[in-house]
Amino acid sequence: MPFDVNNIRQQFPILHTKIGKYPLIYFDNGATSQKPQVVIDCINDYYETENANIHRGVHHLSQVSTEKYEQARKTIQTYINAQHDYEVIFTQGTTDGINLVAHSFGKLLNAGDEILISQMEHHSNIVPWQMLAEERGLVLKYIPMNQAGELEMGQLDNLLTDKTKLVSITHISNALGTINPIEKIISAAHKVGAKVLIDGAQSLQHMQIDVQKLDCDFLVFSGHKVFGPTGVGVLYGKEALLNAMPPYQGGGDMIKKVTMEKTTYNGLPHKFEAGTPNIIGGIGLGKAIEWLAEQDLEAIKEHEDELLTYATAQLSEIEGMQFYGTSEAKGSTISFLIEGTHPYDVGTLLNQQGIAVRTGHHCTQPIMAFYKIPGTIRASFSFYNTKEEIDQFIIALKKAVSMLS
Amino acid sequence: MSITDKENELVESFAIYDDWMEKYEYIIELGKDLPIIDSANKTEENIIKGCQSTVWLYAEKKEDKIVFTADADAIIAKGIIAILVDVLSNETSDTIINARLDFIKEIGLQEHLSPTRSNGLVAMVKQMKMYALALKMK
Numbered sequence: 194m195p196f197d198v199n200n201i202r203q204q205f206p207i208l209h210t211k212i213g214k215y216p217l218i219y220f221d222n223g224a225t226s227q228k229p230q231v232v233i234d235c236i237n238d239y240y241e242t243e244n245a246n247i248h249r250g251v252h253h254l255s256q257v258s259t260e261k262y263e264q265a266r267k268t269i270q271t272y273i274n275a276q277h278d279y280e281v282i283f284t285q286g287t288t289d290g291i292n293l294v295a296h297s298f299g300k301l302l303n304a305g306d307e308i309l310i311s312q313m314e315h316h317s318n319i320v321p322w323q324m325l326a327e328e329r330g331l332v333l334k335y336i337p338m339n340q341a342g343e344l345e346m347g348q349l350d351n352l353l354t355d356k357t358k359l360v361s362i363t364h365i366s367n368a369l370g371t372i373n374p375i376e377k378i379i380s381a382a383h384k385v386g387a388k389v390l391i392d393g394a395q396s397l398q399h400m401q402i403d404v405q406k407l408d409c410d411f412l413v414f415s416g417h418k419v420f421g422p423t424g425v426g427v428l429y430g431k432e433a434l435l436n437a438m439p440p441y442q443g444g445g446d447m448i449k450k451v452t453m454e455k456t457t458y459n460g461l462p463h464k465f466e467a468g469t470p471n472i473i474g475g476i477g478l479g480k481a482i483e484w485l486a487e488q489d490l491e492a493i494k495e496h497e498d499e500l501l502t503y504a505t506a507q508l509s510e511i512e513g514m515q516f517y518g519t520s521e522a523k524g525s526t527i528s529f530l531i532e533g534t535h536p537y538d539v540g541t542l543l544n545q546q547g548i549a550v551r552t553g554h555h556c557t558q559p560i561m562a563f564y565k566i567p568g569t570i571r572a573s574f575s576f577y578n579t580k581e582e583i584d585q586f587i588i589a590l591k592k593a594v595s596m597l598s
Numbered sequence: 599m600s601i602t603d604k605e606n607e608l609v610e611s612f613a614i615y616d617d618w619m620e621k622y623e624y625i626i627e628l629g630k631d632l633p634i635i636d637s638a639n640k641t642e643e644n645i646i647k648g649c650q651s652t653v654w655l656y657a658e659k660k661e662d663k664i665v666f667t668a669d670a671d672a673i674i675a676k677g678i679i680a681i682l683v684d685v686l687s688n689e690t691s692d693t694i695i696n697a698r699l700d701f702i703k704e705i706g707l708q709e710h711l712s713p714t715r716s717n718g719l720v721a722m723v724k725q726m727k728m729y730a731l732a733l734k735m736k
Contacts, residue, residue: 535651536650537651537672537674537675538651538672538673541674542619542622545619545622546619553650568650592619596623597626597673
């Protein structure tokens with residue numbers, strides 16, 4: 194169906210709410226996305242008519258629930274073009290997915306092995322590797338970035354060695370919006386025999402990812418950032434790799450046979466899904482992905498690019514404007530500071546005028562340290578945002594700045 | 599002036615404005631009257647933890663009263679700490695420790711500032727009471 198922003202907005206009930214006397218302008222999409230009515234209805238309907246625990250139940254509702262949960266897995270498989278549905282592991286979110294890989298893939302690593310990340314990672318793609326490196330005597334390296342907030346790709350070949358076992362990289366920087374050249378990174382990493390994990394937390398909601406074409410070994414993302422519910426996410430992994438990895442958590446569902454002495458483990462995907470999963474999370478995420486797949490993704494990209502260009506131009510007019518993250522390849526995220534104002538003050542006064550932005554370090558303290566700033570103001574757009582909202586945002590921002598100077 | 603009088607005065611001053619943007623302008627104004635912390639006391643340990651902006655707070659005992667000085671790198675945070683200093687400074691330790699600070703709720707500061715979890719209003723109050731308690735023994 195052709196892209197019509199008003200039609201899209203009609204599907205998101207929260208976009209019609211007010212904050213005080215101001216209509217909500219939601220520019221905090223990098224933190225979480227809003228939910229379309231179909232996802233909200235799906236969750237309500239499930240609890241009203243279908244709720245039951247999944248797998249192994251002989252009764253009707255359990256079978257319906259199981260079918261829906263597994264159908265959601267297939268929907269996601271199709272969307273990311275995984276070869277098998279069991280390569281799609283449900284997690285609690287991106288952080289959980291990375292921790293799973295750090296724990297289980299990490300068990301296959303030995304002292305002296307190297308892991309490569311980048312300077313622009315979210316803390317959730319730094320800390321698990323630091324913990325693992327300490328535990329197993331690994332070497333953690335990073336690809337530095339330049340002033341524009343781009344990875345120093347010229348250094349990649351020197352950083353990759355025959356000891357590099359894993360490269361874990363964000364597709365799009367949550368703090369800067371930079372789109373990283375992951376295709377090049379994946380191919381360079383594979384040449385030295387390293388596996389690659391792509392943090393897709395900020396990309397799946399803006400573009401389609403084909404894991405087979407991309408040839409990444411792992412892909413992680415969060416449900417709540419792709420128009421689905423919170424507390425659920427996906428780890429995609431190549432079958433052979435997932436099979437080689439030991440389980441993450443022990444418990445129900447992940448076992449084949451348990452005696453008091455020993456347990457044999459279930460196959461994929463259940464091996465990595467111990468305990469009753471977030472059933473409605475999985476089903477809701479499936480619905481969100483199904484909804485997303487129906488949208489015109491090219492038109493979405495065009496609209497978001499237009500919002501980015503328009504907002505950047507409007508913001509540039511404001512005196513003392515300083516952008517962080519000025520890469521040519523950028524998602525619809527703008528990080529900035531205005532000379533003489535504190536981001537906390539600006540964020541507070543924007544909030545007062547109904548505008549939701551994020552201020553602070555965005556869980557990327559190394560990026561802030563690189564620029565020697567405490568934090569930024571971040572406006573991150575989704576395709577339900579409009580130019581009119583950007584106009585209101587600029588008016589509100591100017592008012593805030595005039596009050597603060 | 600008693601602590602209750604000071605609180606009432608603030609509530610009345612804020613009641614003049616019905617628009618929250620105007621109330622914020624008033625908070626910014628109040629920040630300008632803040633007794634500024636001596637630069638020698640602007641140390642790492644005098645930074646209040648839990649604020650998105652940097653807020654320094656220092657307390658000393660003058661006779662039996664606690665006197666607060668502070669500063670902040672964000673203007674609104676500076677206004678908020680100024681309001682708290684205005685109410686709690688020059689009071690005894692016991693008065694500070696037992697202060698209910700109902701005016702925060704009455705003005706609506708809590709409601710307008712706490713959703714961001716970043717203003718540190720709660721952290722500021724806690725820190726002031728901690729100082730009062732620590733200086734009580736001296």
